[in-house]
Amino acid sequence: KDKGCELRRRAKFDDFVLDDDGRVVGVTIREEYRFDDKLYSDDLENTSGTKKTLKANKGVVLAAGGFCRDKAFRKLQDPRIPDDVDSTNHPGATAGALLKAFEIGAYPVQVDWIQFGPWASPDEKGFGTAPILTQQGTFKYGIAVDIRTGKRFMNELADRKTRADAEFKILREKPGAYPITFADTKMAFKDLSEEIIQKGMGSGKIVGECATLDDIAKKYGVPADALKETVKKYNEGVKAKKDEFGKQESALSEINEAGPFYVIRLSPKPHHTMGGLKINTKAEVISSKTNKPIPGLYAAGEITGGTHGASRLGTVAITDCIV
Amino acid sequence: KDKGCELRRRAKFDDFVLDDDGRVVGVTIREEYRFDDKLYSDDLENTSGTKKTLKANKGVVLAAGGFCRDKAFRKLQDPRIPDDVDSTNHPGATAGALLKAFEIGAYPVQVDWIQFGPWASPDEKGFGTAPILTQQGTFKYGIAVDIRTGKRFMNELADRKTRADAEFKILREKPGAYPITFADTKMAFKDLSEEIIQKGMGSGKIVGECATLDDIAKKYGVPADALKETVKKYNEGVKAKKDEFGKQESALSEINEAGPFYVIRLSPKPHHTMGGLKINTKAEVISSKTNKPIPGLYAAGEITGGTHGASRLGTVAITDCIV
Numbered sequence: 122k123d124k125g126c127e128l129r130r131r132a133k134f135d136d137f138v139l140d141d142d143g144r145v146v147g148v149t150i151r152e153e154y155r156f157d158d159k160l161y162s163d164d165l166e167n168t169s170g171t172k173k174t175l176k177a178n179k180g181v182v183l184a185a186g187g188f189c190r191d192k193a194f195r196k197l198q199d200p201r202i203p204d205d206v207d208s209t210n211h212p213g214a215t216a217g218a219l220l221k222a223f224e225i226g227a228y229p230v231q232v233d234w235i236q237f238g239p240w241a242s243p244d245e246k247g248f249g250t251a252p253i254l255t256q257q258g259t260f261k262y263g264i265a266v267d268i269r270t271g272k273r274f275m276n277e278l279a280d281r282k283t284r285a286d287a288e289f290k291i292l293r294e295k296p297g298a299y300p301i302t303f304a305d306t307k308m309a310f311k312d313l314s315e316e317i318i319q320k321g322m323g324s325g326k327i328v329g330e331c332a333t334l335d336d337i338a339k340k341y342g343v344p345a346d347a348l349k350e351t352v353k354k355y356n357e358g359v360k361a362k363k364d365e366f367g368k369q370e371s372a373l374s375e376i377n378e379a380g381p382f383y384v385i386r387l388s389p390k391p392h393h394t395m396g397g398l399k400i401n402t403k404a405e406v407i408s409s410k411t412n413k414p415i416p417g418l419y420a421a422g423e424i425t426g427g428t429h430g431a432s433r434l435g436t437v438a439i440t441d442c443i444v
Numbered sequence: 445k446d447k448g449c450e451l452r453r454r455a456k457f458d459d460f461v462l463d464d465d466g467r468v469v470g471v472t473i474r475e476e477y478r479f480d481d482k483l484y485s486d487d488l489e490n491t492s493g494t495k496k497t498l499k500a501n502k503g504v505v506l507a508a509g510g511f512c513r514d515k516a517f518r519k520l521q522d523p524r525i526p527d528d529v530d531s532t533n534h535p536g537a538t539a540g541a542l543l544k545a546f547e548i549g550a551y552p553v554q555v556d557w558i559q560f561g562p563w564a565s566p567d568e569k570g571f572g573t574a575p576i577l578t579q580q581g582t583f584k585y586g587i588a589v590d591i592r593t594g595k596r597f598m599n600e601l602a603d604r605k606t607r608a609d610a611e612f613k614i615l616r617e618k619p620g621a622y623p624i625t626f627a628d629t630k631m632a633f634k635d636l637s638e639e640i641i642q643k644g645m646g647s648g649k650i651v652g653e654c655a656t657l658d659d660i661a662k663k664y665g666v667p668a669d670a671l672k673e674t675v676k677k678y679n680e681g682v683k684a685k686k687d688e689f690g691k692q693e694s695a696l697s698e699i700n701e702a703g704p705f706y707v708i709r710l711s712p713k714p715h716h717t718m719g720g721l722k723i724n725t726k727a728e729v730i731s732s733k734t735n736k737p738i739p740g741l742y743a744a745g746e747i748t749g750g751t752h753g754a755s756r757l758g759t760v761a762i763t764d765c766i767v
Contacts, residue, residue: 165735193735197553197722197750220732223546230520231556233719396556399520409543412488412516427520 131155133170134185134218137225137418145225145417147176156212161204162193164217180417183406185218186210187394187423189235194220195391198233201289203296208391209238209248219424222398225415226408230426231396239284242327243299243388250321254328255302255385257312261372263304264355265387267291271338271347273355274300276366285389292388301341303331303384305377329384337384352378397426454478456493457508457541460548460741468548468740470499479535484527485516487540503740506729508541509533510717510746512558517543518714521556524612526619531714532561532571542747545721548738549731553749554719562607565650566622566711573644577651578625578708580635584695586627587678588710590614594661594670596678597623599689608712615711624664626654626707628700652707660707675701720749 133154138147151170160166188194189208194216196202208214223229240260242251259265260277267274275287291300303309310318322328331337334352338345358364359373398420399407405414456477461470474493483489511517512531517539519525531537546552563583565574582588583600590597598610614623626632633641645651654660657675661668681687682696721743722730728737 162735194551194732197551200750216732220549220551223552224549226543226547228517228520228543229546229552229555232552233554233556409517409539412485427523 136221145181148181149174158212164215180419183218183420183424184422185424186214188214188216189391190214191216199235206388206390207246226410227406228399228409230399234395235391236393237285237389238392239281239288239389241388241390243386244326251327251385253317254321258310259302259304259385262308262374263376265300265302267300268341268343269298271344272351276368278368278372288387288389299386299388301384301386303382306381306383309383331382331384333380352376397424400425459544468504471504472497481535487538503742506541506743506747507745508747509537511539512537512714514538522558529711529713530569549733550729551722551732553722557718558714559716560608560712561715562604562611562712564711564713566709567649574650574708576640577644581633582625582627582708585631585697586699588623588625590623591664591666592621594667595674599691601691601695611710611712622709622711624707624709626705629704629706632706654705654707656703675699720747723748
C-alpha cells in the first residue's frame with residue numbers, strides 16, 4: 122500500500138488483454154470469486170464472480186502458483202495421482218493462468234515435473250500436521266510398512282521423489298492400500314512440541330494408537346507375523362549399524378517391540394509443480410514465437426519452470442521478481 | 445491419390461486458420477520449404493519457402509511428429525541433452541506445430557518425456573548403423589565401459605531409459621567423455637548380415653579396430669590396468685552365471701581377452717518424444733478451454749501425448765487415426 126499497490130482478494134485471473142502488437146496491456150478477472158474444492162476442474166466448472174477488465178499501468182506479473190490442486194490437469198501430466206488425493210496446496214492452485222500463457226505463445230517448460238510430499242496423510246486435508254509427525258517423528262524413530270506384506274519398502278528418510286515413487290507403486294498395485302508408518306510412543310514424537318502433538322492427535326483421525334504389534338496388524342490389516350519379523354529385522358540392522366534400505370546411521374534407533382505405538386497412514390500428496398513458463402533473468406516470460414520476451418508479461422514463483430530441476434529441495438522456492 | 449488425396453512435399457505447416465467460432469478451417473504453410481539442420485531452431489530461424497493458405501474441406505489432421513531434432517525446445521524440456529547431439533530423427537522433427545496447437549488451447553500432455561536411444565554413436569549422423577552393431581553385437585557379446593575409469597557402468601541390455609540415464613550421467617560429469625562398447629571380433633558381429641557390417645565398417649568412423657586391450661586403452665584414453673581388470677571380472681561373472689549389473693544370463697558369453705576387438709563410442713540420441721497433444725479416441729484434439737474437442741482439429745502419431753507412458757517400448761508407435 123505504501124508503494125501505491127492495492128491488494129485485491131477473491132479476484133481470479135481469467136485471461137490476458139493484448140493490444141494489436143501482442144503486448145500484454147491488461148487482464149480480465151472475476152471479482153468475488155470463490156474456489157470450490159468439490160469441483161473436478163475449478164477452472165472449467167466454476168462460474169462464480171463478476172467479470173471485470175483491468176488495465177495494466179506498465180505490465181502484468183503472473184504469480185498464480187502451481188497446479189497441485191487441479192485434478193484434471195495434474196492427472197494429464199502424471200496419471201499416477203488418484204483423484205481422491207487432494208494436495209498440500211490451497212484450492213486455487215489450478216493450471217488456468219499457465220494455460221492462458223501458453224495460448225499467447227509462452228514456452229512450456231517441464232510441465233509434468235510434479236513433486237509429491239511422501240510424508241502426508243490421507244486422513245486429513247491439505248498439508249496438515251502429518252508431515253511433521255512423520256518426518257520428524259515416526260520416519261526417524263520408526264519405520265514405514267506395506268500393509269499387504271508387513272514389510273518395509275523404502276528408506277524412510279530418502280529424498281522426496283524416491284519415497285513418493287515407492288508409495289505410488291503400492292497404491293497403483295492396490296488402490297487404497299495406504300502404507301503405514303509407526304514408532305513406539307516413547308520415541309515417536311519426542312522431538313516435537315506439545316502444540317504440534319496436540320494438533321496432530323486432537324482430531325483422533327491422523328494418529329492411531331495401538332498397544333501391540335498385533336493390534337497394528339488387526340487395525341490396519343497387516344500380516345501379524347511378517348510385521349513382527351520386520352521390526353525384529355530392523356532392530357538387528359540398528360544394532361549392526363547397517364540398514365537394509367540404507368537409512369542413515371545417525372537416524373537408526375531401536376523400536377520397542379512391546380509397544381505401545383503411534384501409527385500414521387501415508388499418501389503422497391502433490392506439493393509443488395516444478396514446471397511452468399520460461400522466463401529470463403529479468404523475469405520476462407519468453408515467447409515460443411520469437412524466443413524473446415512477450416512484451417508486458419512477467420512471471421514469478423511456482424508458475425515459472427526450469428528453476429528447480431526434477432525434484433525441488435525444501436525451502437528453496439523463494440523466488441524474486443524484478444519488474 | 446486413389447482416394448482423392450494429394451501429397452504435397454516440402455510444404456511446412458506454419459499456423460492454423462480459425463473461423464469466428466474457433467473452428468479450424470485451414471492452415472498456412474510454406475511451399476518449397478527446406479529444413480536446415482545447421483540452424484539451432486529451424487522453426488524460429490528458417491525463412492525459406494513461399495507462404496500459402498490452404499482451406500480444409502472437413503478438418504485438419506496434425507501428424508507433424510515429435511521434436512527430437514529441435515535443439516532449442518528439447519533442451520528446455522531436458523537440459524541434459526548436449527547441443528552437439530543430433531537425433532535419430534529427420535531434420536523436420538521440430539516443435540513448431542505442437543506449440544501452435546497450444547496457442548489455440550490444446551492441452552499439453554507430458555511434453556518433457558523424451559526417449560533416448562542409448563545404442564547410438566556420436567560418430568555418425570541420425571539413427572545410423574551403430575544401433576544395430578551395438579544392440580545386436582557389442583552389447584550382447586561384450587561390454588560398455590566408462591573411459592574415465594575403465595569400469596562398466598550399466599547392464600548393457602537394460603531398458604532404454606536406464607541405459608541412457610547412465611550414459612548422460614557420465615557426459616554431464618565430463619562433457620565429451622563418450623563411453624565405449626566393445627567385443628572381440630570373432631563374436632562381436634556374428635549375428636549380423638554382411639551388408640550391415642559393411643555399412644557400419646565402411647566409413648571407418650563408427651567402428652574402431654584394436655588389436656589388444658592396451659590398444660583400446662591408448663586409442664580411447666582408458667586406464668589400461670583397470671580395463672583389463674574389468675574384462676577379467678566380467679568373464680568371471682560369465683563363468684559364475686551371475687553378472688555384476690544383472691545382465692541376463694542368456695546373454696552372458698566370455699570376451700577373448702587377447703583380442704582383437706571392435707570398439708564403438710556411445711552417445712544417447714533423442715529418439716522419440718512421448719508427450720504432446722491430448723486427444724480422445726476419435727483422435728480429436730482436446731481444448732483446455734472446454735475439455736472438449738477443438739472443432740476441426742485431429743492429431744495422430746508422435747505429436748500426441750500420453751499414449752506410451754514414460755518410456756515407449758520399441759515398435760509400438762504405430763498409431764491409427766480415424767477421421
